[in-house]
Amino acid sequence: MIRRTPLALSVVLALGLSGAAQAAGSLNFANWSDYYPPELLKKFEADTGIKATLDAYDSNETLLAKLKAGGGNYDVVVPSDSFIQIMVQEDLLQKFDKSKLPNLANLAPTFQKLDFDPGHDYSVPYLWGTTGYSYDSAQVPGGKLDESWGPFFAPPAELKGKVVALNSMDDLFPPAAFYLGIDRCTEDPQEVKKIMELLSQQKDMLAMYNSDGTIERMAAGEVAMHQQWNGAFHRAKEQRDSLVYVYPKEGISTFIDNFVIPKGATNVEEAHVFINWMMQPENIAAASNFAKYNNAIAGAEKFMDKALFDDPAINTPQDKLERLRSFKLCSPKALALRTKVWTKLKK
């Protein structure tokens, strides 16, 4: 998944904040562009006396390539859940010294044990979100749709050409599998064929596949339905009140971005201080308020913007928590089948 931000902004962040020299008690932090409030880093410097710099990257692939090349000289980076196991396998991450992370106890129960790193040996959550879909209640027939992937994969005829799917097979394949009740990591060609058929039927109804500009399209009412990340939905709803976010009953993918310490980090001590500091409710809440995504720290809600915390799309209601599906790393064979579906879909 690539979350693009205005190019100019990332350049400003990268140029403006990465230049500082490396001194004793310093920290080189890199994050997705436009995903960390610069003021919060100032607060960190004031609280701890550690001099911190912020660098930006635009995708997990970029980060992986940088770490593999041994470059970057980063002390803390924020890869997505989907890349944690790959980075551990490639021996790119350091094991945490958990005695230096007492705030691990602050993690909310849902995030205490995660499939991709059950003991939090290498990673702790930064912000997380869900990949569901949203619709404009003013544009859909009847004003309300089922809480299911059904209306998205087989939209009502009136919505032909008014539905958009994300342009990434890793975002589109799992919900199709959830909807059909198939394991998203299936290696069975017959099951994959069923998913392929569902997606090609849906393709005729779609306006486009596009992962950029989801907020603008929904806010302007240009389309009626959009597969969307919940944080993007929240921003679109601020501009158009008739939008609704769906947690499909068949299951909805979550994504969690995580703090990790790369193998080549030089300021390991400071990295632990930083990660522990970020697990304090008031600090992580500031990051949530900035990026409009929820965090995994219990007690942070007291410091979050009310509008953000009260949005059910951001703060998943208790009765829908069991619909969340955390990331699962599929075998290369399963992923090769996914690529095949994507190529055939767009041949």
Place this chain on the structure above:
Amino acid sequence: MSTPRQLAERRQLLRRLGLIAPGMAMLAVFLVAPLAIMLLVSFLQPGEYGGVKWGEYSAEAYISFFYERDFDDNLVFNTDYLGIFQRSFWLAVATTVGCLLIGFPTALYLALQSEKKRNLLLFLVTVPFWTNLLVRVYAWMLLLRNGGLVDGALGVFGVPEGSVGLLYSSGAVMIGLLYSFLPFMVLPIYTSLEKLDWRLVEAAFDLGANRWQALKRVILPLALPGMLAGATLVFIPALGNYIIPELLGGGKALMIGNLVQLQFGSGHNWPLGAALAFSLFSLVLLALLFNGLRQRGQEVRA
């Protein structure tokens, strides 16, 4: 025993080699080496999650270009990649033809202006290069989108707003490609027209040719080298273009460039990506070779 003459010849040879060495070194480092790496990667086994397994060779990438196991486990001829290549090919052809149709009259007009005006106009043709391509493509997105300038202008003529859906279509990709590559067609044609001896055109008129005949029999043949150069400069980058279909197209159909990117990105199949890129490269090389041989043939005849 070498005679002084042989010694002098040898010295001259060494000097020549020394003089071309920097150029050859640059070609070796920036052209031959990357291509060799790409060729090597295309014959390796893919790594599990991206990358390659060094030392494990396989021709799998090239085989899977033509054959695949379908969902029912039959080995069948694979038309997916060929279809994508074909689509990119025709889009590049259409771009080249479109650029020729717009570019030739533009170049002719430029060549017929007074020198002062000509320089100003030429300067205007190159102005878009001052801005990054990405910025210009985003400008087109703003122009073409529903509720944008073009959509609004159509609204004046009674076309309901948002009904045409210009952006995210193959039409938008076509507009983007035409726009980006037009200068590459105008400039070479202009160069060959600028050198044209206009007395030949006058002679054609004296010999009773009308305007159309003069254009067809005199100007067009003399502008042909420029048109061929322009066509090459447009066709090749259009064939492999990645960013314009990605941003202006609706993402419903892959182009070669997007297909290669998919293999190196979430497809985790670098060898296939390298093999696809190499197949594209070979096609372009063949086309250039053919063009070169034809030109040489003409020179021999002349």
